[in-house]
Amino acid sequence: NAGVTQTPKFQVLKTGQSMTLQCAQDMNHEYMSWYRQDPGMGLRLIHYSVGAGITDQGEVPNGYNVSRSTTEDFPLRLLSAAPSQTSVYFCASSSGTGQETQYFGPGTRLLVL
């Protein structure tokens, strides 16, 4: 049971490039979320999904796309990277039952030059 995994761990992009941050969980969780962490800002919700085929925007969705074709995977796409997207990105999942909490992946550190 690997929990929540994220790849890559670190990535450098040039402005305008696109990339996909991968997130996978093996706990059969319905709920998955993406957060970004910036210095002094805490974590902010980008997008979330309440099940395969269902996604919605969080607090800071601009510049990011998501899709959820399977329960296990929830990739985050940057279509045209900007320096303002330099951040640490965390993926999280939860089962949705009343006593469950969110489990976080190890994070992806992204630098956009």
Add this chain to the structure above:
Amino acid sequence: AQKVTQAQTEISVVEKEDVTLDCVYETRDTTYYLFWYKQPPSGELVFLIRRNSFDEQNEISGRYSWNFQKSTSSFNFTITASQVVDSAVYFCALSEANSGGSNYKLTFGKGTLLTVNP
């Protein structure tokens, strides 16, 4: 809109001191959940506690204790006899609950950097 305020940006203590991290929240929901997470220098997020809005009972886990007061919208975290390994950023977070009682959208505070010096 939900909001979590951690007014203490940084705290520095000497080992064995007690330290309290403050958390004040705002929400219009009657049902909600409060969390504390620890982020050590290695960067991962470690879940510490989850508390629902129905349960104002304080909780103690070893050297950690939490004081939830609905009347003041606060959920403070105390570390007793701090240790160097407690050095980390601590986040307080708030979650709305959907009709099923689950939680999946966290609103985080900006975090408090705790440094415990030997």
